[in-house]
Amino acid sequence: TLFRSIENMRDKLAKLNITIEAVNLKLDTLTNVVKEQGNQLNEQSQTIAQQEAALNTAYYIIGNEKELKKNLVIGSGDKIMPDFNKALFTKIDVRKTLEIPILSKKVKVLSNHPSTSFKLNGDKKIIQNLQIMDYKAFWSNTRYLVIMVD
Numbered sequence: 065t066l067f068r069s070i071e072n073m074r075d076k077l078a079k080l081n082i083t084i085e086a087v088n089l090k091l092d093t094l095t096n097v098v099k100e101q102g103n104q105l106n107e108q109s110q111t112i113a114q115q116e117a118a119l120n121t122a123y124y125i126i127g128n129e130k131e132l133k134k135n136l137v138i139g140s141g142d143k144i145m146p147d148f149n150k151a152l153f154t155k156i157d158v159r160k161t162l163e164i165p166i167l168s169k170k171v172k173v174l175s176n177h178p179s180t181s182f183k184l185n186g187d188k189k190i191i192q193n194l195q196i197m198d199y200k201a202f203w204s205n206t207r208y209l210v211i212m213v214d
Contacts, residue, residue: 123153124209132174132212142174144210158203164194168212175204180184 095130125137132138137148171184181202186192194211196202 117157120158122156122158122161122203122209123150123155124211125153126164126166126211126213128213132210137210138174138212142172142212144208146175147203148208150208153208158199162196164196164200164209164211166191166193166211166213168213172212174210174212175208177202177209178204 074136083188125132127135127137129138129142135149135152136145139145166184166186168191169189171194173182173194178198178201181198182194182196184191185195194209
């Protein structure tokens with residue numbers, strides 16, 4: 065009967081080893097699933113961050129009439145060209161840039177922005193900056209700001 069007890073214990077041990085292997089296999093599978101999901105979350109977070117940055121990106125340029133025409137930003141009648149060179153513009157985050165320094169006697173905003181969404185600050189001698197009061201409204205029509213100075 066000692067022999068039989070040893071055989072029973074060996075059978076139980078073999079069954080336990082099989083159970084442990086099955087549990088380890090499930091654990092490995094779950095670990096891989098968690099890693100995959102973590103990678104997917106990281107990719108999605110990066111995509112969201114890139115989309116958010118793109119959604120909150122705008123551009124501006126400041127120049128006198130001669131410079132803006134020479135660089136084909138504006139044409140006759142100070143009209144903005146449809147295919148202007150975007151590389152000349154300064155890139156900004158619309159949520160963070162609420163003031164654009166100008167420092168000029170005469171300022172004309174050529175791009176289409178609601179007049180209630182911004183104001184020009186300065187005194188009778190010089191315009192210091194363009195202050196954006198409501199950035200969502202300001203950038204609602206276009207993501208390109210063209211300022212002509214004198």
